[in-house]
Structure formats: C-alpha cells, structure tokens
Amino acid sequence: MGEKIRAGKELAIMSKKLATIIINVPTEFHEENFRIKEMNREALKEVFLELEFKALGKRLLGEEITPTTDDRPQATENTQMDLFGNVVAPQKNKGTNKPAGSSQVLSSGEDLGEVSGEVIAAEKNITNTPHNYIVAQTTEQISAIISILQSVVAISFDTETTSIDANNAELVGLSFCITPGEGWYVPCPPEREKTIAILNQFKPLFEKPGITWIGQNIKYDMLVLKWYGIELKGDIFDTLLAHYVIEPEGKRNMDALSAKYLGYQPVSITELIGKKGKTQGTMRDVELEVIKDYAVEDADVTLQLKNVFLPQLKEKEVEKVFYEVENPLVKVLTDMECEGIKIDEAFLKEYSQLLETDAKKSEESVYEQAGLRFNLASPKQLGEVLFEKMQLDPKAKKTKTGQYATGEDVLAKLAKEHKICDDILAFRELTKLKNTYVDALPLLVNAKTGRVHTSYAQAIAVTGRLSSVTPNLQNIPIRTERGREIRKAFIPRDENHILVSADYSQIELRIVAAISGDVNMVEAFRTGTDIHTATAAKVFGVEAADVTKEMRYKAKSVNFGIIYGQGAFGLAENLRIPRSEAKEIIDNYKKQFPGIQKYMDDTINFCIENGYVQTLMGRKRWLRDITSANFTVRGYAERNAINSPIQGAAADMIKLAMIKIHKAFKQYNFKSKMLLQVHDELVFDARKDEVEQIKPVILQSMKTAMVLPNEVPVEAEIGVGANWLEAH
DNA sequence: CCGCCCACGC
DNA sequence: GACGTACGTGGGCGGA
Numbered sequence: 065m066g067e068k069i070r071a072g073k074e075l076a077i078m079s080k081k082l083a084t085i086i087i088n089v090p091t092e093f094h095e096e097n098f099r100i101k102e103m104n105r106e107a108l109k110e111v112f113l114e115l116e117f118k119a120l121g122k123r124l125l126g127e128e129i130t131p132t133t134d135d136r137p138q139a140t141e142n143t144q145m146d147l148f149g150n151v152v153a154p155q156k157n158k159g160t161n162k163p164a165g166s167s168q169v170l171s172s173g174e175d176l177g178e179v180s181g182e183v184i185a186a187e188k189n190i191t192n193t194p195h196n197y198i199v200a201q202t203t204e205q206i207s208a209i210i211s212i213l214q215s216v217v218a219i220s221f222d223t224e225t226t227s228i229d230a231n232n233a234e235l236v237g238l239s240f241c242i243t244p245g246e247g248w249y250v251p252c253p254p255e256r257e258k259t260i261a262i263l264n265q266f267k268p269l270f271e272k273p274g275i276t277w278i279g280q281n282i283k284y285d286m287l288v289l290k291w292y293g294i295e296l297k298g299d300i301f302d303t304l305l306a307h308y309v310i311e312p313e314g315k316r317n318m319d320a321l322s323a324k325y326l327g328y329q330p331v332s333i334t335e336l337i338g339k340k341g342k343t344q345g346t347m348r349d350v351e352l353e354v355i356k357d358y359a360v361e362d363a364d365v366t367l368q369l370k371n372v373f374l375p376q377l378k379e380k381e382v383e384k385v386f387y388e389v390e391n392p393l394v395k396v397l398t399d400m401e402c403e404g405i406k407i408d409e410a411f412l413k414e415y416s417q418l419l420e421t422d423a424k425k426s427e428e429s430v431y432e433q434a435g436l437r438f439n440l441a442s443p444k445q446l447g448e449v450l451f452e453k454m455q456l457d458p459k460a461k462k463t464k465t466g467q468y469a470t471g472e473d474v475l476a477k478l479a480k481e482h483k484i485c486d487d488i489l490a491f492r493e494l495t496k497l498k499n500t501y502v503d504a505l506p507l508l509v510n511a512k513t514g515r516v517h518t519s520y521a522q523a524i525a526v527t528g529r530l531s532s533v534t535p536n537l538q539n540i541p542i543r544t545e546r547g548r549e550i551r552k553a554f555i556p557r558d559e560n561h562i563l564v565s566a567d568y569s570q571i572e573l574r575i576v577a578a579i580s581g582d583v584n585m586v587e588a589f590r591t592g593t594d595i596h597t598a599t600a601a602k603v604f605g606v607e608a609a610d611v612t613k614e615m616r617y618k619a620k621s622v623n624f625g626i627i628y629g630q631g632a633f634g635l636a637e638n639l640r641i642p643r644s645e646a647k648e649i650i651d652n653y654k655k656q657f658p659g660i661q662k663y664m665d666d667t668i669n670f671c672i673e674n675g676y677v678q679t680l681m682g683r684k685r686w687l688r689d690i691t692s693a694n695f696t697v698r699g700y701a702e703r704n705a706i707n708s709p710i711q712g713a714a715a716d717m718i719k720l721a722m723i724k725i726h727k728a729f730k731q732y733n734f735k736s737k738m739l740l741q742v743h744d745e746l747v748f749d750a751r752k753d754e755v756e757q758i759k760p761v762i763l764q765s766m767k768t769a770m771v772l773p774n775e776v777p778v779e780a781e782i783g784v785g786a787n788w789l790e791a792h
Numbered sequence: 793c794c795g796c797c798c799a800c801g802c
Numbered sequence: 803g804a805c806g807t808a809c810g811t812g813g814g815c816g817g818a
Contacts, residue, residue, distance in 0.1 A: 341793095442815055443797050463797070471798060496799055499813055525809055529802085536811045539801035547800080572802090628807035637806085696805060707808040711802090715809095743802045743809090 186322065186329035190357055193328065196246040197360035199352060206265050209240065209248045213269055216242050218301070220278040220367035223285045224359050226346045229534070230287035231401070231510055231517045235259050236347045237355060238266070241363035244371070249356040254348060263292050271297040280304050280318050280366045283522065286398045296395075303366050305390040306373035308523035309382040312685055316523055322365045325372045330365055331358045385683040389719050390522065396726040396738070397520045397530075403737045403749070404515030405537070408553045408787075409506045415549060416502045423494035426487045433484040440491055443470050456482055473637075497541060501550050508535050515557075520741070527708050528683045528715035530741060538742045542792070551789035557749050564736075564755065565791040566762045566782040567745035568718065570595050572627050574779075575713045578772035579680070582659025589776050596620040602656035603649055622653055626660060627710055629703030664706050671705040679712040680770065681720075713770075717778075718744060721769035728761050747788065755784060 200209045213219055220241040225233035234254070241247030252259040269275070270289070275298035279285055282302045289296065307316050322328050336358055337345040347355060377383045431437045434454060438445045447468025451460040456478055461469045472489065479485040508516050521531045532538040540554070541547025556562050573595055577585040588598035593608065600611040600619035611619075618639055625635050636646035654661045671677050671690045678684045685708045689701035718741065725738060725746070736754045740747035746766070750758055759782055766780040785791035 439815080441813090444815075465796065467797075469797085492799075496813080500800070500811090504813085521810095527809055529809060531810050533811065536801085539799090539811065541800060543800080625807065628809095630807045631805090633806045635807095699805075703808070711808060714802095745802085 186327050188326075188328040190331055190361060194245065195361070195364065197356055197364075198246075198248050199356050200248045200250050203265070206250060206262065209250075210266060210269050213240060213242065213275075214272065217274060218242070218276040218278060220247070220363045220370065221282070221285065222279065222359060222363040222366065223288050224347045224355060225288055226348050230284050230519075231291070231404075231512075233288050233291075234348070235263075235288060235292065237359055239359040239363040241360065241367045244364060244368050247360040247363050249360050251352060251355075260292060263289070263294050267294060270294050273297055275299070276301050278303065278366055278370045280321075280362070280369070281523075283394050283398050283401075283520075286394070287402060290398060290402050300391060300394055301370055302391060302394055303369040303373060304523050305394070306370070306377060306386060309386045309390060309683065310373060310376050310380055312526045312528070312683075318362065318365060321369055326365065326368050328365065328368075330361055333358070380684070382682055382684060385528075385679075385681045385716065389681055389683075389716055389723075392723050393522065393719050396722050397522060399726065400738055400740070401517050401519055403739055404510060404513050404517035405739045405747070405749070406515050406555050406557050407505055407509065408555050409509065412502050412506055412550075412553050415553075416498055419494050419498040419502060419546075423491055423498065426491040426494065429487045430484055430491065433487070440488070441495065443467065446470050446488065450478075450484075454484075456484075493544065493546065497547055497550065501540065502553075505535055505553065518740070525715075526685060528679065528712040528719075529743060530715070530719075532741075537740055540742075540788070548789060551792065552787045554747075554788035555786065560752055561736075561749050562752055562755060562784055562786065563788055563791040564748040564750040564758065564762070564782060564784050565745060565788065566748075566766060566780055567792075568714070568766065569779040569781055571714045571717065571744050571778070572710050573623055574772060574776050575710050575717075576627060576660065576663070578774050578776035579709065579713070580659045580663030581774045582657045582663070584657050585660065586774050586776055592777075596623060599623055599653075599657075603652045605652075618649060622649060625650075626653070627707060629664075629706045667705050667709065668702050671701075677705045677709050679709050679716050680773075681713070681716040683712045683716060685712070714744065717770040718746070718766070721766040722746065724765040724769055725762055728765060729758070732757070732761070734758055734761075745792075747791070750784070759784075 200206050222239045224236040224239070226236060227233040234256075235252040237252050238250040239247055240250075250262065252262055263270075271294075277296050277298055278301045280302070281304045282296075282300050286296055286300075303321070304316055307314060307321060319330055319332075322330050334340075336350045336354060337347060350358075377386055427440050430440055434449050436449070436453070438449055440446060444467050447460075447470050450456045450470065451468045461474070463469050470488075472492070475485040475489055479489070505516060510517055516535055516537075518532045518537045519534055521533060524531045530538075541550055554563070570589075573585075574589055576582075577589050584598075584602060585595075588595055594616075596616050596619045597608055597611045599622065600606075600615040601608045603619055603622065604611070604615050606615070618641075621635060621638055624630075625638070630638075632643055632647040632650055635641075635650060636643040639646065667677060668690065671687055675688060675690075676684045676686045685704065687701045687705055687708075689697050690705060692698040692701065722738065722741060728734075729736065729738070734751075734754055734757070736748055736750040736758050738746060738748050746762065748758065748762070763780050763782055767778045770778075772778060783791045
C-alpha cells in the first residue's frame with residue numbers, strides 16, 4: 065500500500081479510514097544499500113546472475129512452490145522459507161499470531177494499541193534483517209528474471225507509482241518476490257513508451273495462466289497495469305482480503321500487518337517522499353537504490369504475510385468466503401473501476417446555480433426571522449440563535465460536547481410551530497446537495513476518460529459490504545425530489561448505450577425469513593405478497609385487504625427495526641408515536657412472528673458460546689463484548705450479532721452475483737459493462753443491441769447467486785433508462 | 793490537522 | 803434512570 069502516494073488533491077478527498085492505511089514508521093537504511101550503489105553494472109549483473117542460479121537451483125531441487133491444479137495455493141509453499149538458511153531467519157510473531165479460538169481474536173483492545181501508535185515495536189527491520197534485493201534494468205536482466213518467474217506458480221508482486229489514484233498513476237517500478245528475503249525491482253522510466261516496452265516484455269508472464277499473483281490490495285496494481293494495457297490472467301491471492309476475512313475489524317495497512325504478524329518494521333514511505341500533505345514528493349524522484357529496498361520489501365512482506373494467512377484461513381474456517389467471494393471479486397471490481405461512469409457536467413452546472421439561488425432564499429429568510437445574520441452553516445451558531453436568542457425550546461437538548469443539537473429530527477419537531485425551522489432544513493438540504501454532489505462530482509471527472517471512476521474499498525466494512533470513495537457513488541440522493549434530480553446526471557457513454565439498473569427486492573428481510581425460518585414470514589415471501597402489508601395484517605390483526613397506508617408504514621418501520629435490533633424507544637421515536645403504542649406493536653410482532661424472536665435469541669447464544677456470528681457463506685464477525693457486564697456495551701454487541709449475519713449475507717449474495725455476471729458477460733462476449741454496485745443494486749452501461757440479451761442474464765445471476773434456506777425465493781427487478789433515475 | 797455535527801445512501 | 807437502529811462517506815465548522 066505504501067506506493068499509493070498521496071497527491072495533494074487526493075489527500076483532501078480521501079476518507080479518514082483510508083488515510084490510516086498510509087501510516088508509516090521511520091527506519092534507518094542499511095549500509096548494504098550503499099554498497100550496492102557503488103557497484104558498477106557488471107558487478108550488479110554478477111550478483112543478479114548468481115541469484116538466478118540459486119533460484120533455478122532451488123527449483124531443480126524441487127523445493128519450490130509446488131504446481132497445483134487446484135487454484136488454492138498449497139501448504140507446501142510454506143516449506144520454502146529457508147532456502148538461504150542463514151539469510152532468511154524463521155519469523156517470530158511476537159505472540160500476536162495466535163490460532164483460531166484463542167481469546168486474543170476476541171479482543172479489540174489490541175487494535176486500539178496499534179492505532180495509537182505505541183504498538184508492537186517490531187524488532188526487525190531492513191537494517192538488521194539479511195535480504196537480497198536486486199535491481200533488474202537491462203533487457204537481458206529482465207529476460208532472466210522473467211524466465212525464473214515463468215517457472216513458478218506463485219509470485220508476490222507490487223507496483224510503485226506516482227499517485228494513490230490508480231486511474232491517474234504513472235508506473236515507477238515493479239517488484240517481484242518468490243522467496244522470503246529476496247526479490248527483484250524493475251524501474252520504469254517516465255517516458256510512457258519505454259515503460260510500455262518493459263511491460264511488453266512481461267506481458268506473457270502477466271497473461272500466463274496458472275500463476276497465482278500475491279499482492280496486498282492487488283486491485284490497485286491490477287488497475288495501474290490495466291491502464292498500460294496489461295491484464296493479470298492468472299489467479300490472485302490478496303493478503304488484504306485474507307486478513308479482512310480472518311479479522312474483519314482489524315487494521316490492515318501493510319506496516320501494521322507486518323509488525324503484528326512478522327515482527328518486522330518496513331521501510332517508511334515518509335523517509336522516501338516526506339509526510340503526507342502538500343509537500344509530499346513523488347516516488348519518481350526517489351533514488352533507485354532507495355526505492356528498490358522499499359519496493360522489494362513490500363513484495364517480500366506480502367509474500368511472508370501470505371504464508372502466515374494461508375493456514376489461518378483454514379483454521380478460522382473462512383476459506384469459502386475468501387476463495388469463492390472476496391478473491392474472485394477483485395477482477396470484477398477492477399474492471400468496474402476502470403470503466404467509470406459518464407456524468408452530464410452541463411446539467412450539473414445548471415442545477416448548481418438553481419440550488420444556489422434557492423439556498424440563498426432560504427438563508428435570507430432565516431436571517432430575517434432570526435433578526436440577525438450569522439453563519440447558518442455553523443450548527444454551533446445556529447443552536448445559539450435558536451435556543452438562546454429566540455428561545456424556541458426551553459428543553460432544547462445538547463450534544464455531548466455541550467452544543468445545542470440542531471439535527472434534522474430536532475428541527476422537524478419544532479417546524480410545526482416555527483417556520484424558521486423549515487427554512488433551515490431547506491437550506492441544509494440544498495447546500496448538502498450542492499456541496500457534496502453537484503459541485504463535487506465534476507471535479508472528479510478523469511481527464512483521460514471524461515468519466516468518474518469510483519474506488520471500491522473491499523476490506524473496510526466489518527459486515528462484508530463494499531464501500532465507495534472518490535466519489536462515493538453509493539450515497540447519491542434518491543429520497544427527496546430535488547436530491548433525486550442528481551441521478552439524471554449519470555448517463556450512458558454514448559447514444560448507442562443505455563443505463564440498466566437491477567436491484568434485489570427486500571433482500572435483507574428475505575434473508576431474515578430464510579435464516580430464522582419463521583413460518584409466517586417465509587410464507588409471506590413464498591406467496592409473493594407485499595411483505596410490509598403482510599406484516600401489518602399480522603401485527604394489527606386485520607385482513608391484508610384491510611391494511612391501511614398508515615398500518616403498512618408502521619409495519620415497514622418495524623421490519624427495518626428488526627433488522628437493526630431496534631427497541632420500543634427507537635420505534636416510537638421513528639414513528640413519532642407514544643412508547644406504549646410502540647411496545648404494543650413490537651409485542652404483537654413477536655407473537656405473530658415467533659421465529660424471529662427465536663432467531664435473535666439463538667444468534668446471541670451462538671455468539672456467547674463461539675465468540676462470533678457468521679453468514680451463510682461463513683463470513684464471520686467476532687464480538688467479544690457479547691458477554692460484557694455493561695448494559696450499553698453488551699446491547700451494542702447484541703445488535704451487531706443480529707444485524708451482521710443479515711447484512712453480511714446480503715453482501716455475500718450480491719458479490720456472488722457480480723462474479724457470476726462478470727463471468728457470463730465474458731462468456732457471451734457482451735460489450736455491455738457493469739459499472740456500479742450500491743449494496744442491493746447493480747448499474748450497467750448496456751449496448752442498446754444487447755439490452756434484451758443481458759437482462760435475463762443479470763436477473764438470473766442475481767436470483768441464483770446464493771440459494772436461501774427454507775425455500776425463500778429471491779426476487780430482483782430491472783429497469784432501463786436514459787439516465788440512472790429513469791433506469792432505477 | 794482533527795474531532796464533531798450533520799446529512800446522504802442501503 | 804440510563805440507554806436506546808446496522809453499515810458506510812464526506813462537507814463545513816471550529817478549536818488546537
């Protein structure tokens with residue numbers, strides 16, 4: 065990950081979570097760097113040839129990675145650790161690498177230690193650890209390492225680039241590692257044609273089937289290569305994703321993983337290019353011998369991490385979700401991110417002005433009613449105006465920092481008596497739309513493609529969902545009239561294409577029905593009745609035909625509350641009804657759907673016994689707080705225990721569908737492209753002449769991706785349109 | 793620079 | 803009486 069340099073622009077827009085991935089620890093350089101630097105080319109070649117010989121010798125001795133027909137790397141890979149016995153000492157894990165079932169995995173405290181930085185001071189680093197990192201620069205040198213790499217079935221691989229944004233990154237170098245402690249660095253010059261010439265030399269290797277490419281967040285490297293016309297055709301093993309399924313809540317940046325699992329502190333990227341921020345330099349300017357150590361070390365660490373994670377995948381019983389879901393999804397996401405989606409910039413520009421005008425009107429109206437001007441965008445100032453100067457509510461609540469709470473729910477309650485609140489809410493909505501979407505999206509249009517390329521984070525959300533950044537295309541407005549308009553700006557690539565959107569219908573509730581087996585809920589889905597109406601009929605004791613809008617609305621709210629583990633208080637707040645009425649509704653619900661209550665009890669008990677909950681695909685979430693004596697802490701864990709298998713199973717299902725669709729599109733040679741995933745929805749840029757062919761493929765793939773227990777049917781709907789709003 | 797408040801999605 | 807709905811990303815403010 066270290067190669068993903070922060071350029072000033074990206075810095076501002078990257079999420080805080082991703083920012084933590086770039087944390088680095090200072091280190092020193094070993095004198096060996098300088099020894100190699102002094103060497104002339106001939107001497108270098110000698111070293112290189114010697115290494116080649118050793119590697120080949122190793123291969124001839126049969127100690128290398130064993131070829132396999134299974135796409136899962138074999139355990140024998142782990143046996144190659146000490147080819148250079150004196151070179152590569154066995155790794156110590158400082159007791160952090162414990163097997164499944166140890167109480168350690170249940171502890172979240174260890175990770176807090178890492179965040180605060182006082183970690184696990186890894187005692188090993190490049191200065192005290194023997195290594196053999198070699199630069200391969202000439203055509204002959206590159207040929208030689210390629211012939212070595214051609215002979216193995218697993219290669220740890222990393223790219224160095226000029227940007228953290230793969231879609232704008234220039235390749236600076238490639239590193240390869242097949243044995244812990246040694247590897248090669250291939251520098252790539254700034255001239256694109258020269259780099260392409262180098263890549264062309266590697267092309268047969270990259271396209272060779274049967275190789276497993278090991279990488280840490282290899283989607284990034286695959287994307288970079290894709291922009292140079294190179295596609296990895298073999299299998300992949302992403303250590304980031306391995307760790308994600310082994311420990312979904314853990315920190316995953318390479319330095320943290322290396323310290324924790326290898327007891328080794330990698331070379332700091334800040335030593336190379338400075339602290340993140342405006343003054344940060346680029347990898348392009350780092351001296352060859354320096355970048356070489358950093359780069360090969362990354363590939364080296366990645367290889368060693370793979371050797372640690374491989375047995376853990378088995379021990380923790382997360383192989384299925386890793387090999388069948390996360391790992392194969394990488395190529396799908398790479399293609400989607402590379403594709404991007406076109407936006408109508410002229411439309412947004414015009415809409416921005418309209419929003420600005422309307423926001424101004426609301427703002428002026430607020431100042432007039434308040435009798436003074438202030439910064440309406442400041443919740444602090446607003447709270448003081450509303451609750452001190454204007455005295456709108458003597459019982460005004462404060463936030464934990466002592467400010468007045470001025471959130472949507474607070475203002476909505478006051479809006480009946482105080483018109484000013486409506487104006488404030490309007491101002492908030494309009495400025496939100498303008499600042500977060502309408503004005504921000506055009507800034508992220510890629511200069512080369514004229515499209516916006518979101519980046520999907522595959523190892524962030526603890527439940528197994530994807531997240532989307534720069535831009536986040538998973539939270540484009542739809543709820544309000546003026547918000548919805550923004551979806552009109554997402555358009556097909558040209559007049560020969562049209563947008564297609566397919567989404568699962570009530571997928572999380574279907575999963576609740578399926579895994580709880582509640583007969584009434586299962587029955588509702590089997591007969592295909594509207595689930596909220598069916599729920600209302602049961603809860604309010606009427607015939608389905610007699611369910612009113614009001615009843616359905618309330619039932620819908622209850623259904624959502626069930627998924628999130630909501631109580632009477634929350635439901636009452638949500639529906640703005642007395643708590644007694646909310647309690648009555650929930651009691652009735654539990655009576656009518658006894659299987660749901662049982663599911664919740666069983667799930668919590670399972671979690672108490674095993675320390676984790678899991679999805680149908682075996683995706684796990686460890687919740688040590690489930691036995692906490694603290695009511696609040698335990699309650700939080702219990703809600704997560706109930707929600708995670710539901711949200712996680714839905715995430716598993718759509719990921720499987722994406723893999724299936726991606727494969728089918730390739731098989732049928734469709735030119736249409738999958739572009740976006742929004743948790744239960746997939747968006748496609750469809751060639752008009754393919755629309756009728758792809759529709760059944762998409763729907764069928766989504767419906768059959770994961771069979772639900774208890775014969776609960778899975779339904780999906782599909783729409784077509786000139787923009788995202790029309791297609792949805 | 794970072795925590796907080798707020799608001800958008802599923 | 804406290805506590806109170808899962809998972810995310812991101813803009814602007816304001817204090818350090």
